[in-house]
Amino acid sequence: MKKLAILGATGSIGSSTLAVYAENIETMSLTLLSAWRNVDKMVDLCREHHVSYAFMSCPDANAKLQQLLEQDATQVLVDQTEFEACIASVEVDAVMAAIVGAAGLAPTLAAVNAGKQVFLANKEALVMSGALFMDAAQRSGAQVLPVDSEHNAIFQCLPPECQASIGHCDLKKSGISQLILTGSGGPFLTTPISEFKHLTPAQAVKHPNWSMGPKISVDSATMMNKGLEYIEAKRLFNTEKSDIQVLIHPQSVIHSMVQYIDGSVLAQMGLPDMRTPIAHVMQFPQRIQSGVAPLDFTQISQLTFAAPDFDRYPCLKLAIDACYAGQGATTLLNAANEVAVEAFLQQKIRFDQIASIAAEVLSKCGDQHATSIEQVMFLDGLARHTALTLVATNVRQA
Ligand code: NAD
Numbered sequence: 001m002k003k004l005a006i007l008g009a010t011g012s013i014g015s016s017t018l019a020v021y022a023e024n025i026e027t028m029s030l031t032l033l034s035a036w037r038n039v040d041k042m043v044d045l046c047r048e049h050h051v052s053y054a055f056m057s058c059p060d061a062n063a064k065l066q067q068l069l070e071q072d073a074t075q076v077l078v079d080q081t082e083f084e085a086c087i088a089s090v091e092v093d094a095v096m097a098a099i100v101g102a103a104g105l106a107p108t109l110a111a112v113n114a115g116k117q118v119f120l121a122n123k124e125a126l127v128m129s130g131a132l133f134m135d136a137a138q139r140s141g142a143q144v145l146p147v148d149s150e151h152n153a154i155f156q157c158l159p160p161e162c163q164a165s166i167g168h169c170d171l172k173k174s175g176i177s178q179l180i181l182t183g184s185g186g187p188f189l190t191t192p193i194s195e196f197k198h199l200t201p202a203q204a205v206k207h208p209n210w211s212m213g214p215k216i217s218v219d220s221a222t223m224m225n226k227g228l229e230y231i232e233a234k235r236l237f238n239t240e241k242s243d244i245q246v247l248i249h250p251q252s253v254i255h256s257m258v259q260y261i262d263g264s265v266l267a268q269m270g271l272p273d274m275r276t277p278i279a280h281v282m283q284f285p286q287r288i289q290s291g292v293a294p295l296d297f298t299q300i301s302q303l304t305f306a307a308p309d310f311d312r313y314p315c316l317k318l319a320i321d322a323c324y325a326g327q328g329a330t331t332l333l334n335a336a337n338e339v340a341v342e343a344f345l346q347q348k349i350r351f352d353q354i355a356s357i358a359a360e361v362l363s364k365c366g367d368q369h370a371t372s373i374e375q376v377m378f379l380d381g382l383a384r385h386t387a388l389t390l391v392a393t394n395v396r397q398a
């Protein structure tokens with residue numbers, strides 16, 4: 001029995017993970033669930049799945065959870081320290097890292113440092129800490145398996161020697177010429193750029209193919225998501241600049257590809273449903289049921305591809321540039337984007353200002369180095385503060 005922890009259990013990935021777990025209940029047990037503040041949902045999940053431990057990162061919510069579960073078998077962990085200790089303990093074999101944003105870094109790193117199997121959905125944790133994250137995994141022996149559909153697709157198309165050395169693999173030695181990272185282009189693929197000023201949060205979170213949480217949905221609309229994934233791919237697959245190509249593929253049937261030097265291209269395909277990559281990692285290398293319907297090729301009328309337009313998607317360009325500017329830049333970009341996306345969702349800034357705020361934070365904060373987690377956290381705070389000031393200035397001017 002694999003003892004599983006789900007961080008971000010009440011979210012979109014958390015729910016898909018619970019659905020895959022329910023399909024495979026005889027091979028896994030649920031030890032720990034965490035979330036931010038949806039207490040009612042957490043109580044239901046703990047009771048339904050007889051979970052041993054639970055934790056809510058919002059202190060008020062955690063206190064309420066403790067009250068509500070007083071008579072239950074689930075033990076509510078008292079604080080972040082106890083939460084991270086539980087992740088690192090013998091009670092947990094594998095951790096689904098599905099908290100959204102930088103808040104996921106500390107608990108995910110706790111799992112990495114303790115040598116756990118880590119199912120990585122929380123791309124922001126890797127983007128903000130990069131090589132520090134992958135080096136920690138190498139030191140502890142933690143197996144990091146990518147859940148993000150593109151990275152999971154690439155992982156599935158890689159030869160075993162690369163799969164066994166995530167973070168430090170040698171693509172050239174394995175005859176790989178390029179990783180092709182596909183993206184749908186989001187809901188505004190054909191919207192005139194002149195209308196971007198007027199786009200609303202409701203329009204931005206309406207992704208044509210995938211059902212996801214609000215932050216990643218907005219990131220998909222700006223294609224910052226593909227930019228973060230570009231950085232994620234560099235870290236997971238140890239790429240150089242010429243090794244990755246971003247390709248728009250609006251149908252989201254192909255989830256990404258690997259091209260080899262002999263001209264072969266391997267693609268992973270499926271319905272756009274996160275239960276597939278989740279099921280792929282949960283008992284890797286064994287295949288398990290995901291509950292996802294098979295792909296019906298007779299229903300697919302066309303597969304189309306195009307190069308991304310950086311005028312339409314300035315966030316994608318910002319992220320690719322940050323990727324080569326170094327770790328400090330990706331930490332700053334991630335934090336600035338989180339603040340800007342939240343401000344857009346709260347209707348404090350316009351859609352097109354997400355990119356301009358991220359760009360301004362990068363230029364205001366300048367060249368920065370991050371060679372320790374402490375420096376990463378410092379830069380994360382600096383970028384948040386700078387971005388919040390820009391948001392406030394904007395609100396005053398509006
Ligand atoms: P979501 O918003 O639906 O869920 C986020 C989860 O994190 C919730 O359980 C929430 O309670 C928790 N959370 C939020 N803020 C927190 C905080 N400050 N402290 C602790 N917990 C907090 O998001 P999602 O769509 O499930 O995405 C989760 C992660 O997976 C993100 O990093 C996203 O980029 C990545 N991802 C998601 C998808 C998808 O299809 N949804 C695909 C690929 C990658």
Ligand code: MG
Nearest residue numbers: 148149150229
């Ligand atoms: Mg993705």
